[in-house]
Amino acid sequence: MVLQFHSWASAVEAPFWQVLTQRKMDVFKLDDSLKSIFGYYATGHQVRVPGKDATVALPARLCLGTGAFPDVLESEHASTSRAPAFTYPAPGLVKNTNTIEDFKSIDRTALFKMTVDQIWEDITSGKAVLDPSLLNKFLLLTFADLKKFKFFYWFAFPALVADPAWTAGAFQDIGSAWSQTYIQNLHVQLNRYRETYPLSQHGFFLIKESSDNSSMSTTLVARLQDWDTFYAGCNPEQIVVGFADPSSLDSNPGWPLRNFLTLLYYQWRVSKVRVLCFREVPGKQDISASKIFTVEVPSYVPLSTCPKAVGWEKNAQGKLGPRLADLAPLMDPTRLADTAVDLNLKLMRWRLLPDLQLEKVQETRCLLLGAGTLGCYVARSLLGWGIRNITLVDNAKVSFSNPVRQPLFEFEDCLEGGKDKAITAAASLRKVYPGVNAVGHTLSIPMPGHPISPQLYESVQRDVEKLEDLFQQHDVIFLLMDSRESRWLPTLLGARMKKIVINAALGFDTFLVMRHGIGQDHEYHASFGSSPLGCYFCNDVVAPTDSLSDRTLDQQCTVTRPGLSAIASAVAVEMLVSLLHHPDGMRAPADKADDEGDQEGRTQNNQVSTLGLLPHQIRGFLSRFKNLLISGQAYDRCTACSDAILEAYEKEGFGFLAKVFQDAKHLEDVTGLTQMKEQSEELNMEWDEDSDEDI
Structure with missing residues (x-):
């Protein structure tokens, strides 16, 4: 069957808008150029409905919080270190327009293509091999109405489209494919992997299935950049690629897999591989919801140009269009007054x-x-x-x-x-x-x-x-x-x-x-x-x-x-x-106008106040x-x-x-x-x- 993916759902925390407001007022001002931003996501899992023998699949959420913007003096990727525990990074670009008219008339197609081209460049240059988090790159368009505390926004999560499309075999629970001993060993090594390497490496990794899947001594997990040495002498059946899967659906992996498969296809000519959809219940050491399946393309076609891409998020009505966050009813009126009082002064x-x-x-x-x-x-x-x-x-x-x-x-x-x-x-x-x-x-x-x-x-x-x-x-x-x-x-x-x-x-x-x-x-x-x-x-x-x-x-x-x-x-x-x-x-000293026609704020003492003359x-x-x-x-x-x-x-x-x-x-x-x-x-x-x- 043709592989279907669980698309992203944006989840913007209310404090993010306050941070954006501060950046707009104090840093960006009238600068509407693209800025770096950082989101994060967790692996998917299902929750039980209280009082019923049923579960509900949670959406695959890409979140923006208070640490979304890098500090002025820190490197761009330093902001990823402020992501919550058990989450994975997604770098992005934000363009905050100055007027609602600019937001409506912005050339979305050009911005989307630019973001897609960056992802493709990271794949072909090998940069995404060294920093796999770049595969999750997203685009955010915003307009912040700071007088009414309304925020218009539109996310794009670019995903390269495979042609021909990937097909998937049957999905298996991890417990059906591997023994509990092997799963426990794998989980221990994944934890060690996350402790050893930076956060940008955590969302994508390599797994080598041991011939004896009860072995506790074999190294099972490695970085993408270690592909050649890690899989040297391995049978194709031993190769398993893993990714932190935000999806909670039984037979639909999350959106990050799309660009990951394109990277594998381009860099190592992978046209068939087993995939581990790693899903972990945060803090409970429970990865039983993880899935394993085989994915392949019917025929290998070398990639020479950037594939087509999809990824604009739909609004609450299920149509392509922006969303609106109206925070005025939710905010403390005193806090609203604080921000509004400063607005005129900062605009000056x-x-x-x-x-x-x-x-x-x-x-x-x-x-x-x-x-x-x-x-x-x-x-x-x-x-x-x-x-x-x-x-x-x-x-x-x-x-x-x-x-x-x-x-x-x-x-x-x-x-x-x-x-x-x-x-x-x-x-x-x-x-x-x-x-x-x-x-x-x-x-x-x-x-x-x-x-x-x-x-x-x-x-x-x-x-x-x-x-x-x-x-x-x-x-x-x-x-x-x-x-x-x-x-x-x-x-x-x-x-x-x-x-x-x-x-x-x-x-x-x-x-x-x-x-x-x-x-x-x-x-x-x-x-x-x-x-x-x-x-x-x-x-x-x-x-x-x-x-x-x-x-x-x-x-x-x-x-x-x-x-x-x-x-x-x-x-x-x-x-x-x-x-x-x-x-x-x-x-x-006391300033005096040089003459009655002086309109330039000059002083006789050559001392200047920012606001002009300063008389006695x-x-x-x-x-x-x-x-x-x-x-x-x-x-x-x-x-x-x-x-x-x-x-x-x-x-x-x-x-x-x-x-x-x-x-x-x-x-x-x-x-x-x-x-x-x-x-x-x-x-x-x-x-x-x-x-x-x-x-």
């Missing part, structure tokens, strides 16, 4: 910003001081950049005027006196994206010129200690508060701990966004020969004082044009991301729709970041802060501003006296 890196350091951005820990309008918008923008760790600090509660201007709050948050802003904002962030580590703290920040009563002394001290701990735990500090004096202590702590500080402040139709320098950075001065950049207070010659008392209603609220806070917040976050990409980091300060004027890039140097008498202030805080600790909270003029005394003012007044007086005499 594909074409526009190949040097984008997404991992560095995502790992940055951000502390937002202020959970009002600026704080809400900054937090949302940070989420857009994939930042996973956000902490908010505020001492206020959500009021009825907040939700329309502050996108992390809702009307229900205002009821019953209002919820704590920082805690509510953090909870809202987690609702927007469950993967974010968002935490809120209800905490007051002590301010210069705001005296503390004796009974609150310890409470304020604990607040300061808590604030110091939060600074230590974070990489970036955003100053997003309503008043000027509330920014003083965070500015001091940022300078002392050398943290990145981003400051945003609003007027009615103007805004300021700036990055602080890191205090009196003498190392910077020595390296660059110029003064380091200043902080929010470096342009002042007076200490920050109480600006919150005795205010009218319009002064109590931050009265700004509604769109201004969103603009300023976005600019603040973009400034941070640009700073993270600058080679000098926190010490990056951006002053925006919404009434004129214009931004100015300015810079300011650190001031050696600054009331927040000068050496004198940092040394006083280092020496006296909270005692120094208490003096400042009691009377902000203490800052002017420490920095020498008081003395400078007195000297200036004396000079003015002398000038006035001289003027009177002249008159």
Whole structure:
């Protein structure tokens, strides 16, 4: 009878699609060229139907798992070492198209012929003799819809067609053909064979049937490349070729035999041979399901050209066509969100910003001081950049005027006196994206010129200690508060701990966004020969004082044009991301456009951030729709970041802060501003006296 083969059925594990997604996003990007891939298969066996005296034949499955792609730094065949136990390798090629239109219009015939030609070349060159796993080569076409988590795919398992066709004799159980002693000896030697040789050799092997099939001393198993020496002096009846058979059918061997027979036919002119369909129950040392039969061709015809081939897999409807794996309903929604959040950012890196350091951005820990309008918008923008760790600090509660201007709050948050802003904002962030580590703290920040009563002394001290701990735990500090004096202590702590500080402040139709320098950075001065950049207070010659008392209603609220806070917040976050990409980091000098027409992102300092210019300060004027890039140097008498202030805080600790909270003029005394003012007044007086005499 004409030999019929049990065709492959693809079995793609769900984690494989996740691996393909990662490769597409991080490695392949827009590259749709053919890539190496590795599948595996196990030998076939039948399973008993529970409660019935019947068995079911399992399909011959070729599987793809998480180890399907070789690691970037390993050799292609190293991936086969990650195949599960009791399985056999099948190398393949995958072509992942960029669009569904490409997937539909791809030249399948040409790709299939190319794969067939490779198999034929491996057979004729003898490469498949040295690495028999190449006989199992397959082709996979895919399109990954990463927004909907749908994967279209189509397998081809090329098999060379014999002409004339192979015919088969009766199939025998292995126990009918050989004695149990011989079978046990054969199994022992097959196990030793698999321990001795690499995985690529395991699926195909040679067997020499002993004249005395009870012999325990004869070597029974060898590699294909040992054919000539192994079978030297043997009768044709002693030659048996074996292969790991994925089929579980009684009279239909698995698909790998097709190309194996072509190899035997071409390399050793084999037109008739006995075949062992090796079938093993994994882990049970049971090979009783193995079959033996004789196969032959009616007449030998030398092969000079590549035979025809078949092998495209049918879909679930039994027709030639692709299959669909829709994983969205099966995936954890949180995991879906993680992948979707990263999608836009990684797409940016594909074409526009190949040097984008997404991992560095995502790992940055951000502390937002202020959970009002600026704080809400900054937090949302940070989420857009994939930042996973956000902490908010505020001492206020959500009021009825907040939700329309502050996108992390809702009307229900205002009821019953209002919820704590920082805690509510953090909870809202987690609702927007469950993967974010968002935490809120209800905490007051002590301010210069705001005296503390004796009974609150310890409470304020604990607040300061808590604030110091939060600074230590974070990489970036955003100053997003309503008043000027509330920014003083965070500015001091940022300078002392050398943290990145981003400051945003609003007027009615103007805004300021700036990055602080890191205090009196003498190392910077020595390296660059110029003064380091200043902080929010470096342009002042007076200490920050109480600006919150005795205010009218319009002064109590931050009265700004509604769109201004969103603009300023976005600019603040973009400034941070640009700073993270600058080679000098926190010490990056201030960039300015060469002129108003500069559109190329050039800098005066020849230092470049991946994202373009990196200014010190951006002053925006919404009434004129214009931004100015300015810079300011650190001031050696600054009331927040000068050496004198940092040394006083280092020496006296909270005692120094208490003096400042009691009377902000203490800052002017420490920095020498008081003395400078007195000297200036004396000079003015002398000038006035001289003027009177002249008159």
